[in-house]
Amino acid sequence: MTINWSEYRTDAFFDELITPKGRARTGAGNLCRVLSQLSDEEIAERKTAAELAIRSMGITFTVYTGEGSGSIDREWPFDIIPRLIMKREWDQVAAGLKQRVDALNRFIDDIYHNQKILDDGILPREYIEKSKEFRPECVGIDPPHGVWSHVCGTDLVRDADGRFYVLEDNLRVPSGVSYMLENREVMKRVFPELFEEYVIYPVDDYPDQLAECLRSLSDMKSPQIAVLTPGIYNSAYFEHAYLANAMSAQLVQGSDLVVGRDDRVYMRTIDGLIQVDVIYRRIDDLFMDPEVFNPESQLGVPGLMRAWRAGNVALANAPGCGVADDKVIYTYVPDIIRYYLDEEPLLPNVPSYRCVDKEQRDYVLDNLDKLVVKPANESGGYGMLIGPKATRDERDKFSRQILANPRNYMAQPMLLLSTAPTLVNHHAEPRHLDLRPFILSGRKTYVTTGGLTRVAMRKGSTVVNSSQGGGSKDTWVVDLE
Amino acid sequence: MNAHTLSSTAERSYWLGRYIERAETTARLVSVHANLLFDMPRRMPLGWRPLVAITGSTELYDELFDDTTEKNVCRFLINDQRNPASLIQSLSWARENARTLRGIIPRPAFEFVNEAYLFAKDQLTEPLSRTRRVSGLTTITEYAQQVDGYMSANMLHDAHWNFLRIGQFLERADMTTRMIDVGTGTFWDSAAELEPFADIQWRSVLRALYALQSYNTTVAEPVTQGPVMDFLMNDPRLPRSLAYGLNSIRNNLRALPRHDKPMRAVNRIRRELSATDVRGMTAAGVSEYLDQCQVRLNQVHDEIHKTYFDFRPRRKRAGHTSVLKHTRKS
The missing domain is CATH 3.40.50.11290 (Rossmann fold)
Known part of the structure; x- marks a missing residue:
């Protein structure tokens, strides 16, 4: 059995390659055709080739296996079906990312200097004062170019409407970019013929x-x-x-x-x-x-x-830049963009509720079974409550935690994360994914072409973190001639 | 490319070289000594004591064990984790150093080190029969040779390589002097009674240093103290001779920056060696001289350590000032 796109079910989700009617999206035609022409054996061969490339290139990540035994290196889990983004769409996303990181850097610089944004009441002063990531030691420092977060990894997701939303900004020490680079190298070895079919923008x-x-x-x-x-x-x-x-x-x-x-x-x-x-x-x-x-x-x-x-x-990145990498501050980023740049945000936030606000908190507490609750300062998907999948006990525990420390929590509706065809036993099945582009800020600003696509390998799962069973795909920003 | 070699990775390369060499020599030493004992008269009380003495761990041994039996000494030297100089500990340290040198030594070299350690941990366990011991120790020496060969053939011969070799040859030179010391018989309680067996002992020392065959083909003299010592100390063609080791250390040091002090320490040993008539020495004189050699080799280690691994910041570096722009944007 080869890959048969008419059997591919996108359900209620936006799929990156296939329309709800089972047709290839604009630009994805060549890719889908090539994939469906491969026999089971050929698919298995490509998959093995990718695994061998990953092993011989020594692409690993380290997993902690618990006390005593320390940690082990695992080979990077990789899916050989790439994810496609049209260049025209990407240019808009990239502009949005630049705008966002520019505003965030101005915000951090302001916080460690005059705090005008707090004086002007855009954001409550106590949020900063109570932030675990605010570093009094950094007040008054002038880093070069006024830039604090030089390397930012912003997580984007696509909802059922097909739009990109910003899920979070990783302003401190984001990782993953090396996998973005290595994924491309692996793809070149595994599917050289596809590189002739497309104008794929380089990432290297x-x-x-x-x-x-x-x-x-x-x-x-x-x-x-x-x-x-x-x-x-x-x-x-x-x-x-x-x-x-x-x-x-x-x-x-x-x-x-x-x-x-x-x-x-x-x-x-x-x-x-x-x-x-x-x-x-x-x-x-x-x-x-x-x-x-x-x-x-x-x-x-x-x-x-x-x-x-x-x-x-x-x-x-400069110490103290994490003050803007806080999921409660995140809810203010659209206001921050308007305040410093006098522009409308080009990239929307995921709608969010602040638990510190009584009205919004009550809504969150009443709707825990529908929401995702995130602590202000955790990363890697830890310390979250995924309401619809949690037990009653877990939800009760979170209610108590929210009431005890409302500043530390925010909530978002469950997103219908987009999917892309992913190889499962020689078949293509939809799996959820996100995208982490990287933005560099120094004298100039630079945005990666695409980024790291992380995919939840388990059916129905939306957890894409590699420490928790996530894998990745090569991300192609392509131009149609 | 990277212009600088970090002290920390240089130091770990150095110790990797030392520990691999130490593991191999220890395995070789135990095997050969066991062989030697088969050729000795049974009434001889010498037994296994010299092996403890040779590694300089008599005090620790006496703390841990009541008597000097084959079983106890082998355990002490092979798989006793309480003995920092045991084979298993050497391999464990080698592995730790190799692990942190990822990206510097070839990956298979790390894998060989790792396998050698795992083999020793799983196979050289108590109770260790003679048969298992003999074959197990041979396997360890083979692993060590593989590591050595793999790195020599495939690793970039850069500063890390120089440090690895310096560590290896310093350890080897030190072990050679210790093995010669065993040959002189000064470790035995009843040296006089051993006179008739002296050639057997020297043969055994040569064998432990993989040098018996070379000796037979190149030295036209019987196996006695004078010529054997001369061969093991002075022959520049023998890879485990003191002279060869010192030459290798010199050559590798020469490729490194700021090598004046360590080089001086090496040259001092070379000078003393060439001024010494090893053939004309008494057993006691030899032993004293070897002790001094060991002290001198240790001085080389100290100079290397002070020059490359452990130094403190002193004053501003001339000619390099970095001024970052810290002007406020308006």
């Missing part, structure tokens, strides 16, 4: 763009750039090593760096101490500098904040 300039962005944070002609990783046991270590390598930057851990009495950052090398000008840090704020934050941190560098405040090193 990302490391250069990232290096350029990081360089723009220093006045040096060729600044020394380091990627700061928590080490090999971190789930994103593969990516840290990958990016350092692709940028010809130095991959370092906290113990490789030292801050001198001159408030400059040096790395210990066999040539002696070498000054570091820009650090792309992939560890959280609170572990970055035991002198200022968590004194127990073994991952950080004592004195790093001193060096940053003195302007002797640039940190990307």
Whole structure:
């Protein structure tokens, strides 16, 4: 049995490739035709080829297997059917992302300076003061170009209406971009003939763009750039090593760096101490500098904040940028865009309810079985309540948590996440997915062409996180001639 | 490309080299010693004590065990995790170092190290029969040779490689001096009684260093202390001789920056070696000289450690100032 599109059921969801009538969407025709011409054996061969490529390229992610046993490397789960986005649509999304990140960076800069947005009453002052991610240590600092979040990963989803919505902004240390790059490499090996059928926009300039962005944070002609990783046991270590390598930057851990009495950052090398000008840090704020934050941190560098405040090193992303990466602040992003840019948002938010507001909270508590409740400062899909799938006990527990700390929660209606055909036992079945483009901000702003498409491999599931059984697809932004 | 080699990865490469070498030498040592004992008269009380002495862990051993039996000593040297110099611990450290060098050493090299460790952990367990011990130790030496060969043939010969080799040859040079020390008989309680068996002992030392065959084909003298020592200390063609080890360390150091102090420490041993007439020495004199060699090798380690791995920031680096733009936007 080959892939038969007339048997493919999209149900109530928007499918990325197939219309409700079982026809290929604009642009997807060639892809669907090629897929349906493959025999079971050929499909199995392509799938095996992809798995082999992933193994030989060493594309892994690390999963914690519990105490004692530590962690293991798993090969990256990958689906060989790509996801298509038309260039024209993508250009609009990209413009929306630039607008959004621009406004968010202005917001963060304002929060650590005059707090005009709070004076003007756009956003209640107490939200900032009670935010776990607000860092008083950052007040008054002027990072280069006024940019705080240099690398942002914004999660987009498509609802049943086919529109893209912003689900969340990951402004702190978003990961996944290396998988976006590797997915493309794997696809080139597995389906070379498709690359002749389409004008597919390349994604592989990302490391250069990232290096350029990081360089723009220093006045040096060729600044020394380091990627700061928590080490090999971190789930994103593969990516840290990958990016350092692709940028010809130095991959370092906290113990490789030292801050001198001159408030400059040096790395210990066999040539002696070498000054570091820009650090792309992939560890959280609170572990970055035991002198200022968590004194127990073994991952950080004592004195790093001193060096940053003195302007002797640039940190990307800047400490404290997480203040805008808060799911309650998220609900204000459309207002933030209007306030700083005097423009209407190009990309809509998912409608959201703030639990801190009494009226909205009551609605949330009355409708827990229909809503998704998210804590303000968690990532990776942890600490969420998916109302329709939760037990009564779980919902009751969340009610109590919301009442005890309303500032910490927001809720959204269950979205009908879009699907795309995904290979399941030689057949194409719809699976839910999202999209994480990456936005770089330095002297210039850059948006990846497409991004990382994450797909929930289990039927009906909307959990796309790789730590929880998610996989990924290559994302093609294509032009029709 | 990356212009700099981090001290931390350089240090881990160095220790990876040392631990792999140590694991192999330990396996070799136990195998060969067991062989030697078969050739000795049964009334000889010498037994297994020298193996504990050679690894410099007499004190720890006496704390852990009441008597010196084959079983206890083998356990101590092979799979006792309480002994930091045991085979299993060496492999465990080698594995930790290899693991954190992902992206620097070839992936299969890590896999060989990992397999060697898992093999030792699962197969070289108590109670360890002689047969299992013999074949198990052989397997370990084979793994070590595989790791060595794989890295040598496939790894980028960069600074990490230099450190790996320096670690390997420093460990090897140190072990060679210790093995020679066993040959001199100073570890035995009744050296005089052993006189008639001296050639057997020296043969055994040569065998432990994979050098018996080379000795037979290149040295036209019987297996006695003078020529054997000369061969093991001075022959630049023998990969496990002290001279060869020092040359290798020198060559690898030469490729590294700021090597003055470690190089001076190596050259000092070379000078002393060439000024020493090993053939004309008494057993006691040899032993003293070997002790001094070990101290000197340790000094090389210290200089490498101070120069490359563990140093503190001092003053501003001249000629490099970074001024970031911190002007407020208006």
